[in-house]
Amino acid sequence: MRRRLSPEPERTEINVSPLIDLVFILLIFFIVATSFVNEVGITPKHKDTASSSSNLEEPISFDLPSSGQLLQDGMVIGLEQVAPLVRSNSSDKPRSVLVRVSPGARAGLATQVMDQAMLAGAQAVKLSPLTQ
Amino acid sequence: MHQPLRKYIPATITQSYFQMRARNRLIESTDTDAINVSPLIDVVFILLIFFIVSATFVTLPGIEVNRPQAVTGKALEKNAVIFALSGDNEIKYAGSTVQLEEVPGLVEQASKDKGKPVVIQVDQWADASILAKIVALARKKSSDVSIATRKPRA
Numbered sequence: 070m071r072r073r074l075s076p077e078p079e080r081t082e083i084n085v086s087p088l089i090d091l092v093f094i095l096l097i098f099f100i101v102a103t104s105f106v107n108e109v110g111i112t113p114k115h116k117d118t119a120s121s122s123s124n125l126e127e128p129i130s131f132d133l134p135s136s137g138q139l140l141q142d143g144m145v146i147g148l149e150q151v152a153p154l155v156r157s158n159s160s161d162k163p164r165s166v167l168v169r170v171s172p173g174a175r176a177g178l179a180t181q182v183m184d185q186a187m188l189a190g191a192q193a194v195k196l197s198p199l200t201q
Numbered sequence: 202m203h204q205p206l207r208k209y210i211p212a213t214i215t216q217s218y219f220q221m222r223a224r225n226r227l228i229e230s231t232d233t234d235a236i237n238v239s240p241l242i243d244v245v246f247i248l249l250i251f252f253i254v255s256a257t258f259v260t261l262p263g264i265e266v267n268r269p270q271a272v273t274g275k276a277l278e279k280n281a282v283i284f285a286l287s288g289d290n291e292i293k294y295a296g297s298t299v300q301l302e303e304v305p306g307l308v309e310q311a312s313k314d315k316g317k318p319v320v321i322q323v324d325q326w327a328d329a330s331i332l333a334k335i336v337a338l339a340r341k342k343s344s345d346v347s348i349a350t351r352k353p354r355a
Contacts, residue, residue, distance in 0.1 A: 092246065095249055096248055096252065102256050108277040108347075109274040109276055109349065109351070109352045110271070113346075113348070170329035170330045171329075172330040173330075174328065174329040175326060175328075176286065176325065178269075180271060180350065181270065183348075184271035184274075187273045198334050198337070
């Protein structure tokens with residue numbers, strides 16, 4: 070009787086603080102985990118199905134021999150000449166580019182050639198290995 | 202049976218109006234001194250569910266490569282199957298070295314017929330013919346194969 074009349078009302082409540090702690094930790098974990106990988110890169114387009122009509126014209130091919138040079142039609146060219154070559158050849162229609170690499174060629178150079186070709190607006194860029 | 206009731210009623214009646222008000226105010230004040238956390242928990246739960254649903258867990262190759270520079274580099278899909286080709290021409294996937302022949306199987310296994318894109322982290326000094334072979338093999342299983350490059354300087 071005395072307890073019931075006392076100003077402190079007797080209440081049974083679930084203590085939610087540990088729950089909130091746990092939920093906050095999970096929340097912070099998922100916030101941090103959402104942005105782990107932010108990758109930047111090039112996606113060489115390839116149009117095998119849609120290019121049946123444009124297959125008639127030959128793609129501009131660049132060769133990367135194991136010597137580390139960059140060849141176009143047998144001539145040694147520089148990386149900065151790739152974009153003008155693709156552009157001059159594609160005055161009417163964007164053309165496809167073929168990058169042929171020999172074992173021993175640098176992947177960095179191959180990537181940069183593809184990058185330059187895409188910068189020049191090549192419609193398809195294909196990387197193909199040369200077997201020797 | 203009526204005895205306890207009769208005893209109780211006079212006690213409440215004799216309580217003055219002011220006494221009752223004072224007691225009520227006291228009870229009210231003890232009710233409100235704890236902050237109501239239910240809306241907070243609701244909001245936190247909604248945020249938690251949002252982040253769980255939007256979280257994508259990717260398996261990283263486990264090595265850091267020296268990416269080539271590129272001008273046309275664009276942000277790639279985060280939820281991708283990532284391979285790495287190291288400078289000494291080893292193909293890495295999920296922390297271990299894999300063989301070239303294993304690549305299509307791994308792509309298929311990882312994307313679980315959802316058609317996940319493939320990202321190849323290639324070292325500048327790696328062999329380009331191996332890169333070309335990985336790209337060709339990955340294309341058999343995924344329509345979207347990208348080569349990771351360095352972030353362009355802003």
